[in-house]
Amino acid sequence: MGSQEYIKQGGQQLVAAILGIGTAVPPYVLPQSSFPDYYFDISNSNHLLDLKAKFADICEKTMIDKRHVHMSDEFLRSNPSVAAYNSPSINNLTDVTVPQLGAAAARLAIADWGRPACEITHLVMCTTVSGCMPGADFEVVKLLGLPLTTKRCMMYHIGCHGGGTALRLAKDLAENNPGGRVLVVCSEVVSMVFRGPCESHMGNLVGQALFGDAAGAVVVGADPVEANGERTLFEMVSAWQDIIPETEEMVVAKLREEGLVYNLHRDVAARVAASMESLVKKAMVEKDWNEEVFWLVHPGGRDILDRVVLTLGLRDDKVAVCREVMRQHGNTLSSCVIMAMEEMRRRSAERGLSTAGEGLEWGLLFGFGPGLTVETILLRAPPCNQAQAV
16 A cells, blocks of 8 residues: 555555654674774784775775674683684574663663553564574563563564564554554674675675664554553555565575675665665655655665665755664664664654654655565654654
8 A cells, every 4th residue: 555545545544553662782882983903903814904904995985983782892802713704603602682682672662652561462573693492582572571472473584674574574463463562673783794804705894894783673553542642653554575686696694603604795785776766656656755755764884875865866864864873883784774763753853843754744664685675664654742752
């Protein structure tokens, strides 16, 4: 259902809405300006002078100021195999932080929602870097004290579009389970992709300059009860998933003894941008993309945002929220779009705007990931009382 169909039906169809948002980051901070020196030192690679110079140039071009990580300097120095490029290290990389970080974001989302955790009926959890049974979803149920009857869906190794996938699944669950309240948790701790430099694997260097740790969570329901204090931040009117043809080799990751090894093709941003116009037109018609639409584009990298802006003819301020998330956190994989949604809601409230979508009613959320896969969600931000929005 696109925006015009929604308007024609008078908005009467049961539509899933985001009722609360929360985000969390681990305590350790990597300033991007000093990261090349630190990275080559911690990996005992200072002798690779030319490669270090190339990496410093990559870091500078990212437009990232800092990233948050859960691995301390003490941990890395006491576990040198983790920082080596091709050394078995997966046994040293625990999953304990994935549920803990996710639970921290979820607590904030539940508090923002304003109802007790015992009213959560479903949990959709997504992470790229975990693989335990029982999974991180099971641990989150325990950490939050959710009902043992909570219906869980655990998604592993989805990649950067996982946030959009989790939101799409939550939409289906909420709309098909009257009274249901779905907790979405995207928790990314990129320990299993941390490794030292290699001259023949430049994609690794790009990832080391981009990825950061963060969790995002939302509470979703299709029938908010205002009498209980619930209010709609964003409605998820429609959702799509598309594969861009002939791009399956552009983002590839495989779990090896040394961790999650990935390859990133240099044309990822170009292929994503080339698909955008058709995807936008499928979701949104008869709208001025600059004046009538807000944009939550996965901040996967500076080049992706630059090319999307250019291809769609957007003003640069239309993706200012996404650039800010990237500047402060880097690419946090599936949690990125929730981080951007929270930042937009916060900015809108600070400016006293009439909706959480920068004062606009209609918006689009995009997640990009391996496949290349694109998740598209048509959002509607109803008028809200901004005094209660944060």
